[in-house]
Amino acid sequence: MKFTKMQGLGNDYVYVNCFEETVDRPAEMAKWVSDRNFGIGADGLILICPSQTADVKMRMFNADGSESEMCGNGIRCVAKYSFDHRLAEPGTSFSVPGQRPCPHSLNIETGSGILKVGIIPGEDGNAESVCVNMGRPVLSPAEIPVNFEGERIVDEPYDYTGTQLRMTCVSMGNPHAVFFCDDLEGLELEKIGPFIETDPIFPKRTNVHFVKVNTPEEITMRTWERGSGITLACGTGACACLAACVLNGKSQRAVLCHLPGGDLELHWCEEDDSIYMTGAATEVYNGYLLD
Numbered sequence: 001m002k003f004t005k006m007q008g009l010g011n012d013y014v015y016v017n018c019f020e021e022t023v024d025r026p027a028e029m030a031k032w033v034s035d036r037n038f039g040i041g042a043d044g045l046i047l048i049c050p051s052q053t054a055d056v057k058m059r060m061f062n063a064d065g066s067e068s069e070m071c072g073n074g075i076r077c078v079a080k081y082s083f084d085h086r087l088a089e090p091g092t093s094f095s096v097p098g099q100r101p102c103p104h105s106l107n108i109e110t111g112s113g114i115l116k117v118g119i120i121p122g123e124d125g126n127a128e129s130v131c132v133n134m135g136r137p138v139l140s141p142a143e144i145p146v147n148f149e150g151e152r153i154v155d156e157p158y159d160y161t162g163t164q165l166r167m168t169c170v171s172m173g174n175p176h177a178v179f180f181c182d183d184l185e186g187l188e189l190e191k192i193g194p195f196i197e198t199d200p201i202f203p204k205r206t207n208v209h210f211v212k213v214n215t216p217e218e219i220t221m222r223t224w225e226r227g228s229g230i231t232l233a234c235g236t237g238a239c240a241c242l243a244a245c246v247l248n249g250k251s252q253r254a255v256l257c258h259l260p261g262g263d264l265e266l267h268w269c270e271e272d273d274s275i276y277m278t279g280a281a282t283e284v285y286n287g288y289l290l291d
């Protein structure tokens with residue numbers, strides 16, 4: 001079986017083109033291909049499939065085999081692969097209010113609905129960066145989901161083994177718990193991450209992010225991902241962090257987000273209440289799994 005290794009800001013996945021290949025047990029496959037010693041090594045597995053309702057369909061599996069509704073770095077790579085390999089005929093209408101339009105567009109079906117992406121080609125004519133309309137951030141605890149009485153979870157106290165944190169929860173199709181922190185380097189993410197990820201208040205577990213607000217236009221974050229642990233970047237998480245920064249009055253609606261694996265341009269647009277995420281997507285190599 002042929003696969004393509006791709007990465008978005010170092011958030012790397014094994015991609016399988018299911019227009020040509022068939023994957024019978026994706027959850028099991030995700031676990032072994034993700035293993036960095038006994039497999040290929042990745043943060044998970046992403047299938048690029050035909051769709052009845054969009055140009056292509058994306059299914060995303062974390063390294064522990066759990067399937068997620070959405071993946072921000074992943075959808076940029078799916079867009080790049082689909083454009084570069086002409087899996088679908090791109091459209092020409094994708095614009096972000098107040099910004100230059102992208103010359104090509106695709107519609108991608110995900111576990112949390114159809115999202116529209118804009119392709120920005122490089123000198124070789126292939127997709128170099130991708131802008132994604134990530135949709136509206138969801139704040140209702142029931143929809144995130146979080147077991148919590150109230151209309152939203154913004155700056156709520158959260159006890160971590162006696163230390164009082166302040167938590168903001170957002171869904172970008174998948175659940176995120178965001179905490180503000182001025183000492184990201186000193187963070188014991190390998191301990192606090194799994195503690196929060198598996199807290200029973202999150203019926204479907206959660207992704208966990210710590211964000212430092214450098215200026216109202218620039219933030220830095222670190223992530224513990226649901227199902228994959230520490231990653232170099234989390235696109236949906238970056239969008240959740242932007243929403244948390246704006247909701248807590250700490251940033252503007254457009255920021256540059258620094259992640260360990262690179263930068264994302266984020267803009268929570270007032271006109272349509274959608275968050276737009278722009279960043280790189282890179283094909284690393286192709287390979288064949290010994291079936």
Ligand SMILES: N[C@H](CCC[C@H](N)C(=O)O)C(=O)O
Binds near residue numbers: 070175233
């Ligand atoms: N671990 C996430 C899925 C991958 C999200 C991340 N890699 C991104 O770029 O958004 C979850 O279970 O919701």
